[in-house]
Amino acid sequence: MILIDFLSNPWPWFISGPMIALVMFLLLWAGENFGVSSTLRTICSISGASKHSSYFDFDWKSQTWNIIFITGSVIGGFVASTYFQSPESLSISTNTINDLAELGINFNSDIVPSELFNWDSVSTLKGFLIMILGGFLVGFGARWAGGCTSGHAISGLSNLQTPSLIAVVGFFIGGLIMTFLIFPLIFLK
């Protein structure tokens, strides 16, 4: 019971960070490299995109492990939210709650703003921007940069790769421009 209680509370950063590094280590030990966004390329290849671009023309069968890994992570998300559900709802900084409230985005203890992330919202301008444009930019940018948070920020920086440092600086430049310059344009009435 103590274990379940421990697992169920939100994990502090000093447990979570090293655990993520452990995932990277396990994948290296199993002969692969930790990097989720290459899965996006693999899925495109399996879907037949190699007919349209040589970028997708590679031996995707060598990447099936990544598809299995990401399938596992979906199961992990289900297990954590079903069996190790937190006794309390998400608590975030009051400053963030106030700043977002000024933009008309309400924090109601859900892990995402539920008024933006729902099926009805997909056809609204804000929902389109946040889910469809946002997803598009993540996919496009991650592949242009040759990696995402896992491949660059974790695997790359752990291996002292200068390209990964440049990519992570880019991630933050983009994130800050969106948060401070573009969010007010999208959300302020």
Next chain:
Amino acid sequence: MKQIKFLFIGILFGIIMTKSEVISWFRIQEMFRFQSFHMYGIIGSAIITGLILVKTIKRNKLKTIYGDSIKFNDKKLSIPRYLFGGIIFGLGWALTGACPGPMFIMIGNGYAVFLIVILSALLGTYVYGLIQHKLPH
């Protein structure tokens, strides 16, 4: 069956990302607004632990479970692809509050609407594949 281990490592990853609240859109906003240490603590301690693990692997020439030497993805140095690609990624990360891993893990958390985000990310990947030769790398 040799691949089943990746399912278990993936399950572990999904649990970690959920319980650390990294998958939360609000946590990503907190990070970009510099209003909480949480995400910086996670990424920072992951990198420090990762540095130690990678050093240990290299120093002791650790092998994979198959007895091969562990190989790392050394990336070729250039600026445009990492900087511009990174900025585009960052713009999207702040919008969706989810990088590629969390997009999938959100589905497991019961937010099926993230299928739309994943499909859009696949479209972004596809379009990158079509025009990559025209972009600076």
